[in-house]
Amino acid sequence: MQELGKQQKMVIGMVGLPARGKTYISRKICRYLNWMGFKSKVFNIGNYRRQICGTDCNSNFFDPGNKDASKARDECALLALNDMINYLRNEGDVSLYDGTNTTKQRRKLIMETLQQKFSEVQVFWVESICNDEDVILRNIQLTKLNNPDYVGKSSDEATQDFQQRIEQYTKVYEPIDMDENISFIKIIDIGNDIMIYNIQGFLQSKLVSYLMNLHIYPRPIYLSRHGESQYNVGHKVGGDSDLTQTGLMYAKQLGKYFVQELEGNRNIKMITSTMQRALRTSNEVCELLGIEYYSLKALDEINPGICDGLTYQQIADKFPQDYEERKMNKLTYRYPRGESYLDVISRVEQIIFEIERSRLPVIVIAHQAILRCLYAYFHEHEVPEIPKLNIPLHQVIKLVPAAYYCKETRIKIDPMTGHWEIQDEATIKKVKSFLDL
Amino acid sequence: MQDCHKSQKIAICMVGLPARGKTYISRKLHRYLNWLGYNCKVFNIGNYRREICGTECDKTFFDSKNEQATKARNECAQMALNDLISFLNSDGEIAIFDGTNTTKQRRNMVQCSLSQQCQNVQTLWIESICDDADVIQNNIRLTKLNNPDYVSMNPEDATKDFLGRIRMYEEVYQKIELDENLSFIKLINIGEDIQIHKVKGYLLSKIISYLMNLHIYPRPIYLTRHGGSTFNQENRVGGDCDLSQQGIQYSEQLGKFLLDEFPTQEKRNQIHCLTSTMKRATQTADIVCNILKINYLQLKTLDEINVGICDGLTYTQIAIQFPEDFAQRKVNKLTYRYPRGESYLDLISRIEPIIYEIERSREPVLVIGHQAILRCLYAYFHRNEISEVPQLEIPIHAIIKLTPAAYYCEEIRIRIDPETGERKQIEEYLQYERVNLLTKKKSYILL
Numbered sequence: 012m013q014e015l016g017k018q019q020k021m022v023i024g025m026v027g028l029p030a031r032g033k034t035y036i037s038r039k040i041c042r043y044l045n046w047m048g049f050k051s052k053v054f055n056i057g058n059y060r061r062q063i064c065g066t067d068c069n070s071n072f073f074d075p076g077n078k079d080a081s082k083a084r085d086e087c088a089l090l091a092l093n094d095m096i097n098y099l100r101n102e103g104d105v106s107l108y109d110g111t112n113t114t115k116q117r118r119k120l121i122m123e124t125l126q127q128k129f130s131e132v133q134v135f136w137v138e139s140i141c142n143d144e145d146v147i148l149r150n151i152q153l154t155k156l157n158n159p160d161y162v163g164k165s166s167d168e169a170t171q172d173f174q175q176r177i178e179q180y181t182k183v184y185e186p187i188d189m190d191e192n193i194s195f196i197k198i199i200d201i202g203n204d205i206m207i208y209n210i211q212g213f214l215q216s217k218l219v220s221y222l223m224n225l226h227i228y229p230r231p232i233y234l235s236r237h238g239e240s241q242y243n244v245g246h247k248v249g250g251d252s253d254l255t256q257t258g259l260m261y262a263k264q265l266g267k268y269f270v271q272e273l274e275g276n277r278n279i280k281m282i283t284s285t286m287q288r289a290l291r292t293s294n295e296v297c298e299l300l301g302i303e304y305y306s307l308k309a310l311d312e313i314n315p316g317i318c319d320g321l322t323y324q325q326i327a328d329k330f331p332q333d334y335e336e337r338k339m340n341k342l343t344y345r346y347p348r349g350e351s352y353l354d355v356i357s358r359v360e361q362i363i364f365e366i367e368r369s370r371l372p373v374i375v376i377a378h379q380a381i382l383r384c385l386y387a388y389f390h391e392h393e394v395p396e397i398p399k400l401n402i403p404l405h406q407v408i409k410l411v412p413a414a415y416y417c418k419e420t421r422i423k424i425d426p427m428t429g430h431w432e433i434q435d436e437a438t439i440k441k442v443k444s445f446l447d448l
Numbered sequence: 449m450q451d452c453h454k455s456q457k458i459a460i461c462m463v464g465l466p467a468r469g470k471t472y473i474s475r476k477l478h479r480y481l482n483w484l485g486y487n488c489k490v491f492n493i494g495n496y497r498r499e500i501c502g503t504e505c506d507k508t509f510f511d512s513k514n515e516q517a518t519k520a521r522n523e524c525a526q527m528a529l530n531d532l533i534s535f536l537n538s539d540g541e542i543a544i545f546d547g548t549n550t551t552k553q554r555r556n557m558v559q560c561s562l563s564q565q566c567q568n569v570q571t572l573w574i575e576s577i578c579d580d581a582d583v584i585q586n587n588i589r590l591t592k593l594n595n596p597d598y599v600s601m602n603p604e605d606a607t608k609d610f611l612g613r614i615r616m617y618e619e620v621y622q623k624i625e626l627d628e629n630l631s632f633i634k635l636i637n638i639g640e641d642i643q644i645h646k647v648k649g650y651l652l653s654k655i656i657s658y659l660m661n662l663h664i665y666p667r668p669i670y671l672t673r674h675g676g677s678t679f680n681q682e683n684r685v686g687g688d689c690d691l692s693q694q695g696i697q698y699s700e701q702l703g704k705f706l707l708d709e710f711p712t713q714e715k716r717n718q719i720h721c722l723t724s725t726m727k728r729a730t731q732t733a734d735i736v737c738n739i740l741k742i743n744y745l746q747l748k749t750l751d752e753i754n755v756g757i758c759d760g761l762t763y764t765q766i767a768i769q770f771p772e773d774f775a776q777r778k779v780n781k782l783t784y785r786y787p788r789g790e791s792y793l794d795l796i797s798r799i800e801p802i803i804y805e806i807e808r809s810r811e812p813v814l815v816i817g818h819q820a821i822l823r824c825l826y827a828y829f830h831r832n833e834i835s836e837v838p839q840l841e842i843p844i845h846a847i848i849k850l851t852p853a854a855y856y857c858e859e860i861r862i863r864i865d866p867e868t869g870e871r872k873q874i875e876e877y878l879q880y881e882r883v884n885l886l887t888k889k890k891s892y893i894l895l
Binding site: 354357368 | 688748
């Protein structure tokens with residue numbers, strides 16, 4: 012969805028004490044914006060501090076009375092700010108400034124620096140406030156103990172030091188005030204209370220709607236294609252064909268998988284498209300589980316327009332120019348009278364909100380192009396990769412949101428034997444990317 | 449999308465001093481929710497008070513120390529509430545309780561009644577706070593002076609009395625506080641500042657997002673179909689054909705018309721022009737925007753309804769080739785989905801994001817679209833019943849100008865002759881609406 016009018020570059024500044032979910036929120040926003048087509052990047056002040064001051068900083072480093080350390084920390088903040096501005100000047104659309112920014116003075120400094128160096132930019136602040144001790148402790152355990160700052164320390168030591176660090180920040184914390192004259196959203200206690208002030212523009216509006224839907228319930232998301240269809244066998248695109256015998260067997264085996272996986276829990280949400288092959292698959296699964304499904308047109312497969320019902324070979328023969336165009340840019344190419352992957356992303360956005368919002372497990376039974384778009388969002392793939400992502404038939408992708416990423420498991424289900432093969436992927440890959448923040 | 453979420457009933461209760469836009473918000477929400485397909489109704493306490501106590505109530509009636517009047521007012525509130533509860537307990541899905549509800553005591557009474565007497569209801573409180581004297585004065589001028597309460601008074605006396613009424617309420621006004629344990633949203637100074645507390649759920653989140661985009665800038669919205677196409681001439685559906693010769697002429701005349709509507713280039717530059725990705729629409733937009741020297745935005749979401757397997761056929765051919773479908777569509781044109789295509793309900797779902805964008809925009813909007821799409825858009829702005837959508841008249845070679853006013857949209861329709869460029873106003877809907885308001889639909893009487 013595009014804005015009416017020109018979209019300005021934007022800086023999103025985070026505010027909050029340590030362990031309040033600022034990095035979690037920045038990364039979620041970054042992922043959402045990138046997926047929507049806005050080039051975004053997170054600039055984490057902590058990373059700059061680690062690079063410049065080293066990782067052996069105990070809580071004393073964060074004492075506001077410690078003049079040398081304060082100076083060093085301010086320098087890191089400004090370095091991150093400069094990099095952020097450069098990014099926006101070049102290819103970036105949105106920068107996220109992930110740091111505590113807990114004093115009015117710091118926020119004023121940032122606003123003034125931006126005004127000086129890049130006045131055309133819109134600035135939007137996101138403050139995360141949390142007073143729930145349990146949530147804070149859990150945050151520390153989930154995200155800080157793996158932090159490079161605490162390598163080699165016991166978890167008790169690390170927790171204690173981190174809590175002291177929080178106290179240093181608390182001494183000087185000034186929550187955002189309306190007299191600072193900045194646009195902001197305050198998220199209190201994971202969205203129990205939200206305050207919004209002076210939002211301007213399309214993107215800020217969308218972000219607020221997005222943030223209102225976030226929560227930290229670790230509910231699983233299951234993605235699966237419909238069982239094998241007749242068109243699949245004939246290598247044809249489009250159509251509204253029925254399942255083959257094999258496809259039907261997959262549907263039944265899928266049902267059995269979920270019966271075991273969900274252990275009698277009927278409190279789940281299942282969504283599918285309006286196309287026969289998906290409906291039949293969902294029917295089989297729901298009969299075994301004893302639940303209902305919802306069919307949404309938004310989940311229908313990509314519309315191949317005039318190529319509907321043709322094989323890829325026939326398309327190459329009848330529409331050689333289009334065939335070439337699609338090969339070159341599969342993301343933006345739009346089938347004549349049909350859709351492009353970008354159209355599908357736009358179409359599927361409401362589903363993303365729906366899944367984010369849900370605190371119940373979600374099962375999506377849909378189609379290849381659709382699942383590529385959904386999967387890319389949850390698994391943080393670059394948008395240009397979307398049309399090539401591997402989403403084969405007869406496989407369930409299970410995504411469980413963890414601290415900063417989704418833990419992915421793929422379950423291959425053999426339609427004939429019902430045998431499952433579990434592939435546990437990506438956890439290692441994601442831990443690495445956290446350090447690269 | 450809404451079927452997933454129809455399990456709970458919803459009661460929305462307004463809070464705020466008089467002239468703070470409560471009825472405006474109630475009616476906007478009512479329109480939006482009905483357009484989405486929910487059975488929604490507004491219960492305005494003022495209307496109940498007028499029916500029971502009459503319309504000759506000056507400001508002393510609203511004095512909290514006036515025991516008899518207070519008793520009468522409480523009874524009216526209770527009656528409105530009872531009707532609301534009956535509505536939700538039968539086939540109503542969303543009810544809006546439009547009244548001041550300015551004391552904790554009143555809110556507590558309402559909240560308790562709702563939780564005790566309604567099965568499975570979620571409540572949302574919307575408090576509108578405004579301290580901008582100009583805005584309040586403007587509100588009074590726009591909406592109160594036509595109020596039945598002031599039918600016999602001159603505007604100056606009416607304004608004085610109304611300001612007096614507001615003072616009566618101010619004496620006992622208690623803003624919503626956290627200890628009342630209510631789910632609420634506070635809109636302060638027309639959404640400059642918004643506070644949200646304990647709002648969860650699909651529909652409530654949607655309502656919040658919708659409210660965040662509202663404003664009171666009276667910008668015009670122009671709706672027009674693309675110029676006549678070759679398929680239009682042959683009475684065919686679907687397709688992606690070019691403009692006919694007449695269609696090209698219309699586009700040129702449309703451009704000239706808009707040049708007159710927006711006399712300076714500065715004003716023209718403010719127009720947001722939206723169109724679909726289909727040739728007949730983009731060709732129209734090309735010509736119009738060339739004349740206006742502005743850009744336009746192509747959105748696939750504005751593409752005409754997808755007629756699936758009937759694409760390219762005439763209505764007669766459809767009747768012959770797919771007689772069952774033809775009959776089904778006649779019976780229920782709203783829900784009927786073309787095989788491999790869409791239904792009007794799918795369309796409404798599809799264009800919802802456009803509604804948000806148009807609501808949010810403070811500058812003039814020009815939509816060059818297609819018949820089914822414009823029926824859906826028009827129905828939203830014009831508060832038509834959802835069942836009427838597939839039959840709404842959106843003629844070719846005509847432009848509809850909608851200007852949001854206090855509680856409705858002023859509408860002007862102008863037919864533009866493609867050859868001569870002659871402009872003829874078809875009907876003025878404003879007059880029609882006023883008659884309806886006063887005689888037939890009492891619930892929409894301006895407060």
